[in-house]
Amino acid sequence: MFMITWLFVLHSTSSEDTALELDHNLLPNSKHFSTFDESSSVVKDQNSESSFANRAILLVDNENVEANYKTKQIPETNYNPKCSSMHAKVVLKVFMYDLPSEFHFGLLDWKPEGKSVWPDIKTRIPHYPGGLNLQHSIEYWLTLDILLSELPESASNSRTAIRVHNSSEADIIFVPFFSSLSYNRYSKMNKVLQDKLVKYLTAHEEWKKSGGRDHLILAHHPNSMLDARKKLWPATFILSDFGRYPPNIANVEKDVIAPYKHVIRSYVNDSSSFDSRSTLLYFQGAINRKDGGHARQQLYSLLKDEKGVHFSFGSAQRDGIRKATEGMQSSKFCLNIAGDTPSSNRLFDAIVSHCVPVIISDEIELPYEDVLDYTKFCIFVRTRDALKKKFLINFIRSIGRDEWTRMWSKLKEIENFFEFQFPSKEGDAVQMIWQVVARKVPFIRLKINRSRRFLRSLHGKDMGLKSIL
């Protein structure tokens, strides 16, 4: 069984290039859902039927093979970021577990007073540590937003998600574990907490009722849920990318890609222009990267002597952040090269600096891509093309003032989608992420109903835990 699965993965990886090429212009409109169900799930024709680089489910189980169920994804709406009515109408009912505080605000040195496991956000909001920890702080903003939804003041805000206390009435069951923070700050403790979380969840009726399929779990830092994910995989994860996740545990159909919180401050009142931004292409980042890292090294050799290119290796600490801010705000284009994972906060730093991102990361997944056309404000180049002599620099030089200015304006229009804040505001990252979750809900219901078909005849009512890998 494992053999089959992994052979399948390897095979599909080797055919990825062609698949990407074929599908390039069709995506994302041609996305299909594939099923993922512990008992079944087959992808038959890898090239034409699976989506995004074959990141569909590759779990093969000979004993119980069902037909591959496919359905078209929710059609792309004419999405207009300025159209407020759309934001206001989608409402997601969220049941949030009252997890012990050691899983969330306790990690921020907050101690419960009285019975509540939650801080009283009217009086004091525990502070999330700054610096690079912040880039994965999605857990914190989403949880605060759910807590806020219970206060009467929040009714005046436009909001997408509200907390409900009866789980039968909820669209989604939210698990408020600050896994990224726990990994960043207390990596040993993180493993213990993951085990505890699995025990906690699987003992609860909500999990048993759906086998976890309607649960939403945060794992934005790629290493934050390395253990628990093998058991909690039926849930929807909030991730930064799929780089370290096997496709049967996480994939673009089931899971939600959330942006990093940018570490560079937004460029307010940007009145720069094509001509005033003196650097053509900017990159600052670490060089000692694993996996995707050799591309960085090669690009460095290709670009370092080109006119207008700033390419340097440096860390994003302190002075690094100040320099990067200046650098990105005075550059026309900002390079995004895959590092040890396909995504990085650099993309979001570039967006809020209105520096047109040039993305060289074949496996990257982008937040809200079902409603947002990134080609309007980003340049995508395949790695193998970028590594051809002169290709990248000629490509970038071919983009003239008008085209660049259109992309720059678009960046200013959409940057709010990547802003995390409290209280959250209309159309910001918090609301956008809830909307992505809301769009997954019909699919989650379908999965749950399908998974119930054979319950009566075989295993009894309890959909417990089944570990994979």
Ligand SMILES: *[C@@H]1O[C@H](CO)[C@@H](O)[C@H](O)[C@H]1NC(C)=O
């Ligand atoms: C929760 O909601 C369900 C469905 O609406 C209802 O049948 C049930 O009585 C509710 N439970 C409580 C404790 O209110």
Ligand SMILES: *[C@@H]1O[C@H](CO)[C@@H](O)[C@H](O)[C@H]1NC(C)=O
């Ligand atoms: C941006 O411009 C607005 C209006 O012109 C002004 O009120 C605000 O202070 C400016 N902000 C910054 C950071 O310069």
Ligand SMILES: *[C@@H]1O[C@H](CO)[C@@H](O)[C@H](O)[C@H]1NC(C)=O
């Ligand atoms: C799943 O079943 C419920 C009844 O339990 C029904 O209300 C719902 O519409 C079904 N969902 C789908 C997607 O068929």
